[in-house]
Amino acid sequence: MTHRHIYEVTDNKIIINLPQEFKNKVKVLVTVDDKIETNTSKIILLQKAVSDPLFLADIKGINDDFNSVDKESL
Numbered sequence: 001m002t003h004r005h006i007y008e009v010t011d012n013k014i015i016i017n018l019p020q021e022f023k024n025k026v027k028v029l030v031t032v033d034d035k036i037e038t039n040t041s042k043i044i045l046l047q048k049a050v051s052d053p054l055f056l057a058d059i060k061g062i063n064d065d066f067n068s069v070d071k072e073s074l
Contacts, residue, residue, distance in 0.1 A: 006036060
């Protein structure tokens with residue numbers, strides 16, 4: 001069984017309350033991964049890109065380039 005949850009770090013510690021399904025388990029594997037901070041930062045940047053004029057101009061340029069190719073037949 002896998003239990004996946006994001007926990008807050010307080011004073012460099014986390015407390016994990018395991019679900020009832022783990023009640024009789026003697027050992028569990030705990031992996032600490034800080035990628036969430038990186039992923040969150042990337043998502044925020046992507047959300048900002050939606051209103052970035054330079055980004056939108058680049059997307060329009062790419063779209064225009066492919067419009068002519070899309071109309072070609074093989």
